[in-house]
Amino acid sequence: MKGWEEVVAFACALPEVEMGPHFGTMVPKVNGKSIVGPSREADSFGVRVSSLEEKHMLIETDPDIFWETPHYANYPAVLVRYGAEDPDERVQLYIRRAWWDRLKKAQRVKYGERP
Numbered sequence: 001m002k003g004w005e006e007v008v009a010f011a012c013a014l015p016e017v018e019m020g021p022h023f024g025t026m027v028p029k030v031n032g033k034s035i036v037g038p039s040r041e042a043d044s045f046g047v048r049v050s051s052l053e054e055k056h057m058l059i060e061t062d063p064d065i066f067w068e069t070p071h072y073a074n075y076p077a078v079l080v081r082y083g084a085e086d087p088d089e090r091v092q093l094y095i096r097r098a099w100w101d102r103l104k105k106a107q108r109v110k111y112g113e114r115p
Contacts, residue, residue: 014035016030018030030102039079046079058094065086066078100114
């Protein structure tokens with residue numbers, strides 16, 4: 001992902017995603033819940049993850065892509081660097097997972113297993 005516009009385009013291509021306000025900024029949401037958001041940190045955006053354990057695993061295994069600041073320390077979201085080399089497309093995977101995690105039960109049945 002090279003910039004916020006590319007993140008938004010990818011997230012909005014997922015089923016049932018709409019743009020909505022989040023702390024004064026329009027972000028991709030499903031069922032009124034944000035999937036990703038712009039960061040106060042330069043050259044990064046935030047993506048929700050399922051747990052703090054998952055976040056720490058991402059930061060530990062791919063620190064060139066995933067990171068955090070003290071602001072996000074106890075929150076299940078990780079910062080993602082724009083333009084980071086991502087040959088396995090893990091960033092897209094975690095955006096899809098953030099989308100799936102916010103689906104309702106009937107939507108999960110409709111769209112299948114968690115990516």
